[in-house]
Amino acid sequence: MAKKDTAGGRGINTQLAHSGNDPHEFHGWVNPPVVHGSTVLFPDAATMKATQVRSADAHSRSRVQRYTYGTYGTPTTDALCEAVNALEGSAGTILVPSGLAAVTVPLLAFLSAGDHVLIVDTVYFPTRRFADTMLTRLGVEVEYYAPDIGEAVSALFRDNTKVLFMETPGSNTFEMQDVPAMTAAAKARGIVTMIDNTWATPLFFKPLDHGVDISIHAATKYPGGHSDVIMGMVSAGEATWPQLYNTQVALGTCGNSDDAFLVLRGLRTMGIRLERHQKTTLAIARWLETRWQDGDTIVGPVLHPALESFPGHDIWKRDFCGASGIFSFVLKDATEAQAHAFMDALELFGLGYSWGGYESLVTHVYLKDRTVSARDYGGQIMRLQIGLEDEDDLRADIAQALEAARAAG
Numbered sequence: 001m002a003k004k005d006t007a008g009g010r011g012i013n014t015q016l017a018h019s020g021n022d023p024h025e026f027h028g029w030v031n032p033p034v035v036h037g038s039t040v041l042f043p044d045a046a047t048m049k050a051t052q053v054r055s056a057d058a059h060s061r062s063r064v065q066r067y068t069y070g071t072y073g074t075p076t077t078d079a080l081c082e083a084v085n086a087l088e089g090s091a092g093t094i095l096v097p098s099g100l101a102a103v104t105v106p107l108l109a110f111l112s113a114g115d116h117v118l119i120v121d122t123v124y125f126p127t128r129r130f131a132d133t134m135l136t137r138l139g140v141e142v143e144y145y146a147p148d149i150g151e152a153v154s155a156l157f158r159d160n161t162k163v164l165f166m167e168t169p170g171s172n173t174f175e176m177q178d179v180p181a182m183t184a185a186a187k188a189r190g191i192v193t194m195i196d197n198t199w200a201t202p203l204f205f206k207p208l209d210h211g212v213d214i215s216i217h218a219a220t221k222y223p224g225g226h227s228d229v230i231m232g233m234v235s236a237g238e239a240t241w242p243q244l245y246n247t248q249v250a251l252g253t254c255g256n257s258d259d260a261f262l263v264l265r266g267l268r269t270m271g272i273r274l275e276r277h278q279k280t281t282l283a284i285a286r287w288l289e290t291r292w293q294d295g296d297t298i299v300g301p302v303l304h305p306a307l308e309s310f311p312g313h314d315i316w317k318r319d320f321c322g323a324s325g326i327f328s329f330v331l332k333d334a335t336e337a338q339a340h341a342f343m344d345a346l347e348l349f350g351l352g353y354s355w356g357g358y359e360s361l362v363t364h365v366y367l368k369d370r371t372v373s374a375r376d377y378g379g380q381i382m383r384l385q386i387g388l389e390d391e392d393d394l395r396a397d398i399a400q401a402l403e404a405a406r407a408a409g
């Protein structure tokens with residue numbers, strides 16, 4: 001997991017500890033100031049005029065004065081954006097008010113009426129809701145593809161295909177996609193590629209290194225890391241950065257300094273947290289997998305890309321350098337009542353949405369939205385977010401909840 005940062009040549013944890021702000025730019029304080037502000041004053045009328053943005057191309061604005069107005073960024077939001085640029089190898093990063101906005105803003109940036117967009121069928125559900133409601137209403141043709149399509153995605157390309165939207169592993173069921181092959185196929189046709197990279201974080205997968213144009217993150221998850229902040233981040237390579245930035249300015253969907261401060265604080269420890277999430281999660285996933293393979297009557301297949309038994313494992317091994325702390329498993333031949341008995345019996349796992357925080361969570365996965373990749377998993381799918389608690393305690397908790405589920409059958 002301590003993959004070297006190609007840009008700085010230093011280890012990832014070193015980079016996480018030192019990137020973003022320069023303490024000596026603000027009296028030596030280690031952390032950046034949390035700047036609250038709308039108005040920024042100019043020294044004179046000429047400077048004020050020089051920095052005015054009166055065209056749609058805000059990106060080309062003169063930088064004679066670094067800060068001009070709150071919606072264009074503050075020293076706090078810049079510190080986070082620069083830290084993320086270093087991690088992603090991106091030309092620029094925007095901060096938006098939620099992970100969902102990190103999906104919707106780039107889609108709005110690159111799609112117009114009459115365009116066609118391809119979205120993976122295993123996408124995060126609110127992304128699908130946005131596509132099926134707003135994008136459709138704006139005259140964009142939305143089409144879903146199966147996650148295992150690979151380079152055959154090119155057969156779905158049309159003359160008006162503008163964006164290929166990936167998410168790997170898939171939400172809740174963790175299917176892997178062949179990002180390099182799909183990205184190469186899209187690039188050959190001038191199609192903009194985007195990926196929701198929230199599961200992997202830039203520590204375990206760096207999309208831009210694989211040719212992807214735009215990397216999307218719910219900073220709410222691992223970057224924040226403490227279930228106390230909602231924020232999204234979108235990073236772009238050179239070619240797509242001006243249009244992404246101009247869209248952000250046009251929409252006014254800026255992130256704020258308080259949240260940026262929390263996310264930057266989270267980033268400092270993200271490497272060591274992920275190391276721990278990865279270790280405990282794999283141990284628990286392997287333990288469940290063994291129970292399944294030994295013929296346990298309630299534990300079915302485990303959906304975790306780092307397990308050799310998982311169909312997309314080869315792709316994960318080839319492209320990723322780690323696995324985070326969320327996966328699912330099948331409660332074999334179980335009823336909904338048994339799934340609820342499992343959830344209600346858990347003592348350490350909270351029943352709640354989101355993930356990436358320090359505490360363990362469980363959700364009952366809903367898959368009825370899938371259109372081209374729907375399949376029967378042979379039971380109820382339980383999604384676990386493995387927190388930073390001790391592995392033995394979590395395993396014991398799951399074991400007793402499995403007995404509760406069995407008893408409810």
Ligand SMILES: *Cc1c(COP(=O)(O)O)cnc(C)c1O
Nearest residue numbers: 098099100124198218220230231
């Ligand atoms: C949580 C999540 C989001 C949305 O993040 P919010 O900050 O909750 O809006 C987007 N994509 C994926 C894959 C997520 O898991």
